[in-house]
Amino acid sequence: MPYQDPKKRIKNFDEVSLGYDKDLAIKEAKRCLQCKKPSCVKGCPVGIDIPSFIKEISNDNYKGALEKLKEKNLLPAICGRVCPQEDQCEKLCIVGKKNEPIAIGRLERFVADNQKMTSKLKPGLEGEKVAVVGSGPAGLACASELLQRGYRVTIFEALHKPGGVLMYGIPEFRLPKDVVEQEINQLVDMGVELQTNMVIGQTITLLELLEKGYKAVFIGSGAGLPFFLNIPGENLNGVYSANEFLTRANLMKAYLYPKWETPLRVGKKVVVVGAGNVAMDSARTAMRLGAKEVSIVYRRSEAEMPARKEEIFHAKEEGIEMNLLTNPISIEGDAEGWVNKIRCINMELGDPDESGRRRPKPVKGSEFTIEVDTVIMAIGQGANPVIPRSTKNLNLNDKGNIEVDSETGQTSIEGVFAGGDVVTGAATVIQAMGAGKQCAESIDKYIKNN
Amino acid sequence: MNTIISKDILSPSIKRYVIKNSKIAAKAEAGQFIILRVHEKGERIPLTIADYDREKGTVAIVFQEVGNTTQKLGEMEVGDKILDFVGPLGVPTTLPQGDNIVCIGGGMGIAPIYPEVKSLYNKGVKVTGVLGARTKDILFFSNEMDKICDKLYIVTDDGSQGRKGFVTDVLRDIIKNDNKIDGVIAVGPLPMMKAVCDITKVHNIPTIVSLNSLMVDGTGMCGGCRVTIGDEVKFACIDGPSFDGLKVDFDEQMRRLKMYKEEEEKVLGCKCGGEC
Ligand SMILES: Cc1cc2nc3c(=O)[nH]c(=O)nc-3n(C[C@H](O)[C@H](O)[C@H](O)COP(=O)(O)OP(=O)(O)OC[C@H]3O[C@@H](n4cnc5c(N)ncnc54)[C@H](O)[C@@H]3O)c2cc1C
Ligand SMILES: Cc1cc2nc3c(=O)[nH]c(=O)nc-3n(C[C@H](O)[C@H](O)[C@H](O)COP(=O)(O)OP(=O)(O)OC[C@H]3O[C@@H](n4cnc5c(N)ncnc54)[C@H](O)[C@@H]3O)c2cc1C
Numbered sequence A: 001m002p003y004q005d006p007k008k009r010i011k012n013f014d015e016v017s018l019g020y021d022k023d024l025a026i027k028e029a030k031r032c033l034q035c036k037k038p039s040c041v042k043g044c045p046v047g048i049d050i051p052s053f054i055k056e057i058s059n060d061n062y063k064g065a066l067e068k069l070k071e072k073n074l075l076p077a078i079c080g081r082v083c084p085q086e087d088q089c090e091k092l093c094i095v096g097k098k099n100e101p102i103a104i105g106r107l108e109r110f111v112a113d114n115q116k117m118t119s120k121l122k123p124g125l126e127g128e129k130v131a132v133v134g135s136g137p138a139g140l141a142c143a144s145e146l147l148q149r150g151y152r153v154t155i156f157e158a159l160h161k162p163g164g165v166l167m168y169g170i171p172e173f174r175l176p177k178d179v180v181e182q183e184i185n186q187l188v189d190m191g192v193e194l195q196t197n198m199v200i201g202q203t204i205t206l207l208e209l210l211e212k213g214y215k216a217v218f219i220g221s222g223a224g225l226p227f228f229l230n231i232p233g234e235n236l237n238g239v240y241s242a243n244e245f246l247t248r249a250n251l252m253k254a255y256l257y258p259k260w261e262t263p264l265r266v267g268k269k270v271v272v273v274g275a276g277n278v279a280m281d282s283a284r285t286a287m288r289l290g291a292k293e294v295s296i297v298y299r300r301s302e303a304e305m306p307a308r309k310e311e312i313f314h315a316k317e318e319g320i321e322m323n324l325l326t327n328p329i330s331i332e333g334d335a336e337g338w339v340n341k342i343r344c345i346n347m348e349l350g351d352p353d354e355s356g357r358r359r360p361k362p363v364k365g366s367e368f369t370i371e372v373d374t375v376i377m378a379i380g381q382g383a384n385p386v387i388p389r390s391t392k393n394l395n396l397n398d399k400g401n402i403e404v405d406s407e408t409g410q411t412s413i414e415g416v417f418a419g420g421d422v423v424t425g426a427a428t429v430i431q432a433m434g435a436g437k438q439c440a441e442s443i444d445k446y447i448k449n450n
Numbered sequence B: 001m002n003t004i005i006s007k008d009i010l011s012p013s014i015k016r017y018v019i020k021n022s023k024i025a026a027k028a029e030a031g032q033f034i035i036l037r038v039h040e041k042g043e044r045i046p047l048t049i050a051d052y053d054r055e056k057g058t059v060a061i062v063f064q065e066v067g068n069t070t071q072k073l074g075e076m077e078v079g080d081k082i083l084d085f086v087g088p089l090g091v092p093t094t095l096p097q098g099d100n101i102v103c104i105g106g107g108m109g110i111a112p113i114y115p116e117v118k119s120l121y122n123k124g125v126k127v128t129g130v131l132g133a134r135t136k137d138i139l140f141f142s143n144e145m146d147k148i149c150d151k152l153y154i155v156t157d158d159g160s161q162g163r164k165g166f167v168t169d170v171l172r173d174i175i176k177n178d179n180k181i182d183g184v185i186a187v188g189p190l191p192m193m194k195a196v197c198d199i200t201k202v203h204n205i206p207t208i209v210s211l212n213s214l215m216v217d218g219t220g221m222c223g224g225c226r227v228t229i230g231d232e233v234k235f236a237c238i239d240g241p242s243f244d245g246l247k248v249d250f251d252e253q254m255r256r257l258k259m260y261k262e263e264e265e266k267v268l269g270c271k272c273g274g275e276c
């Protein structure tokens, strides 16, 4: 697939992957063996009929291809771009055993980008009302599924824009915001009611929604509570959570400052702590905002890095350094309280831990200092506490995630369902969508039985 | 929704708006705040809910024009709509127990202290009010406060209204003359709150302050508003903004508020006249 040249792209926020043109797409589609029992489908959390949509591409019928995709996935332009395909559908593609697997994600993106779906759906006015909290992938998937089952759906979103992490977290150069807006607008056109600036638990509580005539509630409030390491110096000026850094850059478009009015301060030397997608996104954003040196600090080795391979590859191409087997122990600042150093220690891998990965241990006496002027903490996030704190009897697990019945997605409160990152902890877009759809089914059953 | 119903000019740089938003009005409690955005490219800024009327479905804000967003907000007129207006955010202030409470509002802090005094007054608590400002032009709400305070003291740095001096001078006198103060609420610039807590700490008087950290989302998602309380890190937007003043790390807060000073000044010279 064609990409923007790394030297050029670190100076702009335009999309890095340029996408297939028609010829490339058809060529790739023709490589698919059209398996009778396609293993790829088992790898897709929403079960897209992959061979069928690919077949339509090779037949030059993009409208048909899009219809096939939309049967299972209403956000194909987004998933085609950000799904970890290498661990999902493409991992199980039979062609992949000997050669490169079929580029399912890229084909999905191609179809979605080149074919606008005009939807016919309009909800009945007599359907029961269901409330969806949060407009990330989980909430959007749940809402559209409910709509298709004839319910009247209202999405309540805390921020001023819908989309969740798609809007505030994943950067423009990886997932353009107009792509996200277009896909969400389709939902609104279909008849979902969207109320932004509504913080459930503050503006109105979850239980009040039930009292107000919503027959069921779906919670898809995501994993929006940033973790810190709890090491000295983390509150110095110039130390950000990845969430703050990325929200300023993406949602508030600080890269267009001062035309857009939210500032974001990036120094010349930036260290990002962590090695997931969030860390790569932060590092690559910092580079584009003018940093001269950006490095990742991660306590395990490259093999354990949780980010997608493609993102790590792109980050390296863009000149981001990897300080692996390195753990921060403290952050230091100047007289005015601005960060200027990060103290680290080398690590080595010991025996495997509960996650099956080898446990990193500090190497005695190996402390060293990196000079920095910005530090970004990208070490994960937990479930947001606003809803749990304001909802009596909503059970959480020991990590603070909402506890649900694994079959139905119902929480400890009758009629209240939950899915996505708020249940699983930080996961993926398509898993959140899968959970949203599953809950829509349960909500449908629940309402019909009551 | 979010229409400006009335606009009062309290001083050349301080304005009070009453805004229609029945959802927020229905829920608002003393100590909570809203976040607003005035236009599509605008910043999200937090402002305290200075009053609310559940029946009329309105909330009031009082703000000082210190920078870009507050200036643009100040240019709006009655009938205009504020693009985004979300709340009530934060947890309501847990008012101090007892029946002899001192409430200190400094500068813009007079706005947030007003609903807290009102709540205490409605509960029948005896409140001693102390209002301070640099000069009389930026002192507001003294008549309104007079109605709900048992006693009201006014101080200005330059002596242009009330006593000349600082709110801490008054607080020291009150403590000297009245040795059973049950609690203090202090809201104002960080150096003022710090100075108040330095005094109340010595006398072991429970003190509540309200922190105006930099914020983005106001929902606990970004961590930009973090504050150190004792040995714990808290998020001002969901754990506060009111905290136990005796435990707040004020120096850290003062430093963190300067995070974007250069950028802000680039867009627009600061016009607060040394207030910030
Ligand atoms: C920087 C970053 C990069 C990522 N990259 C990838 C990737 O490449 N591929 C991939 O598959 N996954 C990626 N992920 C993970 C993926 O984005 C998430 O797993 C997914 O978005 C979770 O969806 P969700 O709907 O559960 O929650 P979210 O997307 O977090 O959405 C939750 C929504 O609920 C709203 N909300 C929260 N509380 C309330 C409330 N009280 N009232 C009203 N609304 C509320 C929030 O404002 C938000 O809009 C990435 C995540 C991040 C942060
Ligand atoms: C919970 C909370 C409640 C608040 N309530 C009120 C209120 O009722 N009335 C009111 O006038 N202000 C209040 N503030 C402060 C208000 O949010 C800021 O004044 C506002 O964000 C400034 O935005 P600006 O774009 O106009 O100025 P900017 O251009 O962003 O800044 C101009 C100047 O103000 C300083 N400044 C920026 N943010 C803050 C801040 N959070 N606190 C103090 N100084 C700051 C800057 O350092 C700079 O010198 C509150 C803040 C918080 C967190």
Ligand code: SF4
Binding pocket: A043, A044, A045, A046, A047, A048, A050, A073, A079, A080, A083, A084, A085, A088, A089, A090, A104, A105, A108, A430
């Ligand atoms: S949605 Fe994701 S997992 Fe499913 S086919 Fe598309 S790219 Fe693969």
Ligand code: SF4
Binding pocket: A031, A032, A033, A034, A035, A038, A039, A040, A041, A050, A051, A092, A093, A094, A095, A102, A104
């Ligand atoms: S497994 Fe691979 S080759 Fe077979 S249908 Fe799926 S994409 Fe095509």
Ligand code: FES
Binding pocket: B214, B215, B216, B217, B218, B219, B220, B221, B222, B223, B224, B225, B226, B235, B236, B237, B238
């Ligand atoms: S403002 Fe973002 S967490 Fe408080």
